[in-house]
Amino acid sequence: MVDDIPEKEYLYKGNTACAGCSAMLALRYILKAAGPDTIIVNPACCSTVCQGSYPKSAYGVPVLNIAFAAAAAAADGIASAKRNKGKNIIVFAGDGGTVDIGIQALSGAIERNANILYVCYDNEAYSNTGMQKSGSTPYGAITTTTPTGRQDSKKDIDLIIMAHRPQYMASASAAYPKDLYAKVKKALSIEGTKFIHVQCPCPSGWRYSTEKSVELGKLAVKCGMWFLYEYENGKLTLNAPTKVALKKPAPLEDYVKPQGRFKGVNLERLHKEVDEGMSRIKGLADLETLEKAKEAAQ
Amino acid sequence: MKKMATGNQAAAFAVREADVELVAAYPITPQTEVVETIANLVETNKMKASYIRVESEHSAMAACIGASASGARAFTATSSHGLLYMHEMIHWAAGARLPIVMANINRAVGPAWNIWAEHTDSLSQRDTGWMQTYTATVQEVYDTILMSYKLAEKVYLPAMVCLDGFILSHAIQPLDITLPGDFIPPIDLPHALDTKNPMSYGNLTGPNDYFKFRRAMQDAMRNAEKESRAIEKEFAERFGRKYGPVMEYRASDADTVIVGMGTLAREAEVAVDTLRKEGMKVGSIRVRQFRPFPKLNLEGKKVIVIDRDCSFGAGGILAQEIRFHNDVPVFNVIAGIGGQDISHDVIAKLVRKAKPEGEFWLGVD
Amino acid sequence: MIEIRIHSRGGQGGVTASKLLAQAAFLEGKYGTAFPLYGAERRGAPVTSFTRISEKEIKISSQVYNPDIVVVLDDSIMDLVDVTVGLKDGGLLLVNTQHDEKLKDPKYKKFKVARVNVTDIALAEGLVLSGNPILNTPILGALAKLGVVKLDSAVKAIEDMFSDERNVKAAKAAYKKVVV
Numbered sequence: 001m002v003d004d005i006p007e008k009e010y011l012y013k014g015n016t017a018c019a020g021c022s023a024m025l026a027l028r029y030i031l032k033a034a035g036p037d038t039i040i041v042n043p044a045c046c047s048t049v050c051q052g053s054y055p056k057s058a059y060g061v062p063v064l065n066i067a068f069a070a071a072a073a074a075a076d077g078i079a080s081a082k083r084n085k086g087k088n089i090i091v092f093a094g095d096g097g098t099v100d101i102g103i104q105a106l107s108g109a110i111e112r113n114a115n116i117l118y119v120c121y122d123n124e125a126y127s128n129t130g131m132q133k134s135g136s137t138p139y140g141a142i143t144t145t146t147p148t149g150r151q152d153s154k155k156d157i158d159l160i161i162m163a164h165r166p167q168y169m170a171s172a173s174a175a176y177p178k179d180l181y182a183k184v185k186k187a188l189s190i191e192g193t194k195f196i197h198v199q200c201p202c203p204s205g206w207r208y209s210t211e212k213s214v215e216l217g218k219l220a221v222k223c224g225m226w227f228l229y230e231y232e233n234g235k236l237t238l239n240a241p242t243k244v245a246l247k248k249p250a251p252l253e254d255y256v257k258p259q260g261r262f263k264g265v266n267l268e269r270l271h272k273e274v275d276e277g278m279s280r281i282k283g284l285a286d287l288e289t290l291e292k293a294k295e296a297a298q
Numbered sequence: 299m300k301k302m303a304t305g306n307q308a309a310a311f312a313v314r315e316a317d318v319e320l321v322a323a324y325p326i327t328p329q330t331e332v333v334e335t336i337a338n339l340v341e342t343n344k345m346k347a348s349y350i351r352v353e354s355e356h357s358a359m360a361a362c363i364g365a366s367a368s369g370a371r372a373f374t375a376t377s378s379h380g381l382l383y384m385h386e387m388i389h390w391a392a393g394a395r396l397p398i399v400m401a402n403i404n405r406a407v408g409p410a411w412n413i414w415a416e417h418t419d420s421l422s423q424r425d426t427g428w429m430q431t432y433t434a435t436v437q438e439v440y441d442t443i444l445m446s447y448k449l450a451e452k453v454y455l456p457a458m459v460c461l462d463g464f465i466l467s468h469a470i471q472p473l474d475i476t477l478p479g480d481f482i483p484p485i486d487l488p489h490a491l492d493t494k495n496p497m498s499y500g501n502l503t504g505p506n507d508y509f510k511f512r513r514a515m516q517d518a519m520r521n522a523e524k525e526s527r528a529i530e531k532e533f534a535e536r537f538g539r540k541y542g543p544v545m546e547y548r549a550s551d552a553d554t555v556i557v558g559m560g561t562l563a564r565e566a567e568v569a570v571d572t573l574r575k576e577g578m579k580v581g582s583i584r585v586r587q588f589r590p591f592p593k594l595n596l597e598g599k600k601v602i603v604i605d606r607d608c609s610f611g612a613g614g615i616l617a618q619e620i621r622f623h624n625d626v627p628v629f630n631v632i633a634g635i636g637g638q639d640i641s642h643d644v645i646a647k648l649v650r651k652a653k654p655e656g657e658f659w660l661g662v663d
Numbered sequence: 664m665i666e667i668r669i670h671s672r673g674g675q676g677g678v679t680a681s682k683l684l685a686q687a688a689f690l691e692g693k694y695g696t697a698f699p700l701y702g703a704e705r706r707g708a709p710v711t712s713f714t715r716i717s718e719k720e721i722k723i724s725s726q727v728y729n730p731d732i733v734v735v736l737d738d739s740i741m742d743l744v745d746v747t748v749g750l751k752d753g754g755l756l757l758v759n760t761q762h763d764e765k766l767k768d769p770k771y772k773k774f775k776v777a778r779v780n781v782t783d784i785a786l787a788e789g790l791v792l793s794g795n796p797i798l799n800t801p802i803l804g805a806l807a808k809l810g811v812v813k814l815d816s817a818v819k820a821i822e823d824m825f826s827d828e829r830n831v832k833a834a835k836a837a838y839k840k841v842v843v
Contacts, residue, residue: 016708044379048411065409067379069354100353101324132325132334133351145325145337145351204674209794302686302695328701413701465724469698470682472689561724568722641725 005181006032015058017050020203020210022174022217023121024050027092029177030119033184036061038088039078043071043102045094046128068097072105076114088117088188095122095136099157110164110193117187117194120157123202131205138225139273140265149265153273158197162231167192169231174200175217179228179239199226207260216258222250224278229285236285246278303473305466308436309375309401310335311475312443314345316482319370322350322361326380327413328463329403333375355380359387366396367499369490371447373398377463378405378419385423392427392515394500395489397450399443404560405463406636414637415462417559417607421615427515429457429522430589432559436471441539445529448482452525453518462560464637476537523590543592548574549581555596556582556649558604559616562634566604568642573649580649585616596624602652604645606634613657629653633660664717665811666727670746671736673708676799680736681712683803686820687812688716696721709740730754732811736798741765750774757805759798779805779841781833788829788836800825804834805841814838
């Protein structure tokens with residue numbers, strides 16, 4: 001764990017986020033890790049509005065606000081211009097602009113090994129436009145376009161990203177800021193495309209009391225609905241809190257019950273999905289072991 | 299049944315009453331309530347349509363094109379950047395001669411991000427072959443969507459129904475949810491994909507033939523003028539509400555007219571009353587149907603056009619159309635850009651100060 | 664025509680309050696219209712909404728600049744914004760507040776000032792959503808007492824929109840408790 005997190009703030013007071021917004025908590029630590037030699041590329045999402053209105057901005061680094069579908073491509077444009085060599089080019093995008101409308105540009109960017117860090121802060125809905133369902137919305141969640149609860153499963157963007165074989169990939173959480181800080185720092189030391197997926201509990205969308213964001217973020221990891229891990233050179237490494245969760249997951253109910261969005265959810269079906277997710281991640285983490293075993297057997 | 303509803307809700311109710319079979323849409327402020335209302339109606343079994351929660355607006359129009367090409371009645375709604383993102387497919391829908399109806403909640407285009415009312419988004423699509431109507435009341439949104447399906451399915455061109463973002467989309471007003479009965483006949487697309495009569499649609503067409511399809515679109519658009527009048531007449535006879543390509547207010551004996559589109563043109567009617575009390579012979583003309591563009595009654599009048607849009611390098615788009623169709627000098631006011639509020643007081647002031655010609659930006663000039 | 668401006672924070676139901684007012688007017692056979700002045704969707708940010716009520720059709724859709732009535736759902740907004748800007752002399756200023764200190768300020772002297780504590784009324788009825796007390800239905804009761812709409816229409820408008828009976832109870836409590 002890292003304890004030498006710098007004190008300088010790059011996210012200023014007066015940013016117009018909702019009370020309890022954990023995406024801003026995540027951004028705060030991302031910017032601390034990145035420092036001033038950074039350009040943020042920000043597609044349409046909550047972060048667009050959190051900067052505040054003209055003529056002010058709450059972010060202490062240059063920001064290119066860009067159209068919803070275009071973030072990864074715009075970022076690659078900046079990163080590919082030789083004059084920008086040495087700068088941190090970071091996309092800070094919501095799940096909508098990453099998993100749905102932004103996926104084409106992201107796929108293309110990773111395929112070209114664009115020298116960018118793409119951070120997807122995931123509040124599991126289109127929050128900026130009033131909480132409509134996104135590809136990242138989990139089964140059972142109530143959103144304004146799934147008023148009786150989502151009936152199908154979320155898109156596993158992590159697996160899609162892994163299939164592109166980026167230089168570095170991580171799954172993180174706003175509830176574990178030091179872990180996020182360390183992952184960003186590591187990513188920025190690597191050339192090529194890096195992807196960090198950060199879960200950011202959203203009190204407005206998930207319908208819980210604003211002071212519970214960190215508590216719920218931790219529960220998500222503890223019950224196995226979100227994982228902390230890193231993926232590098234074809235190898236998946238689980239971080240400590242997830243190793244603990246996989247051995248002895250916390251009760252799913254503890255995570256689900258405080259959230260209004262899960263009212264009336266079929267807990268049994270959700271449990272099944274969570275269990276499947278845990279098996280899958282265990283399988284992926286053991287893949288290297290399997291490969292080595294195969295090699296040894298030959 | 300009469301109830302209070304927002305412009306967005308009125309659009310959703312009209313989609314239900316028009317027996318739309320397929321809705322594919324992507325959320326964007328200030329359209330979101332349209333799709334949320336539809337999602338609610340569909341999920342609570344109050345509406346029979348299939349609803350695809352697509353992942354982008356380009357896909358929304360593509361899905362509508364697919365459904366419509368197979369003979370199903372289709373609908374989508376969007377705004378601003380969403381409309382622009384589907385631009386390629388907007389051209390496609392018209393070229394494919396599909397009777398899709400789309401509600402566009404007019405919103406300014408970024409950068410800078412601005413979520414408020416402006417007409418540049420839909421007006422920038424005026425060359426695509428879509429018919430366009432600009433509404434000013436919640437009732438009109440509802441009625442126009444119904445009439446648009448009937449019209450689109452007559453001339454085989456898609457139709458865009460426009461409403462001002464927030465000012466109309468989010469305003470509640472009384473709405474009479476008139477059941478259309480058999481006003482819109484069952485859809486019967488002659489060029490629907492049909493396994494019993496297999497045809498390829500839209501394949502490679504060379505320079506000796508392609509122009510014929512485009513000329514057919516031009517003819518259809520011209521024919522839409524006549525068909526619109528017939529449909530409006532039938533609507534008035536059956537349901538008692540009269541609509542036309544323009545809505546004139548105290549304009550026939552006026553020596554000065556204010557021309558505009560959307561809610562600002564209705565607000566202008568209040569300015570007209572104020573100015574008339576001051577002794578000025580002013581009237582207003584609200585242009586409702588923008589494509590095909592109507593001939594306006596401007597003979598011998600001083601013309602003040604309020605454009606809630608701008609075509610950079612050419613000025614207000616409504617003004618351009620009027621200058622072209624009527625060959626008259628126009629005092630072109632550019633106002634309401636990015637949601638700038640235009641009150642009847644301000645409109646009255648503009649009329650009092652208006653010159654015979656020129657361009658005037660509210661807030662700058 | 665009566666013009667009403669409502670100041671609230673995102674999430675408090677100010678926009679819904681403006682709609683309920685228009686709905687109540689509609690139920691009385693009048694013409695009502697209501698609309699919000701939005702920034703992007705943000706909990707806690709100041710929001711303004713407008714209602715117009717008239718015997719005749721309303722053609723105006725621009726913002727209300729000279730309200731007859733101003734309603735403030737969160738008195739902390741009064742520290743940020745001049746809520747009375749444009750309010751006609753003798754116009755009604757209705758504030759949701761727990762103390763009347765702010766309202767004793769001489770700048771409010773030219774208005775008819777009324778106060779009610781709908782926050783406490785909502786909490787007493789258990790009318791809370793995601794940790795926030797619901798203020799829009801009780802405030803309608805206060806407005807009914809002040810003669811803006813009839814209590815019966817206010818109750819019906821609330822019942823049409825919300826099934827939870829506590830909304831009507833809170834509105835009736837506010838009807839009794841509002842003080843000028």
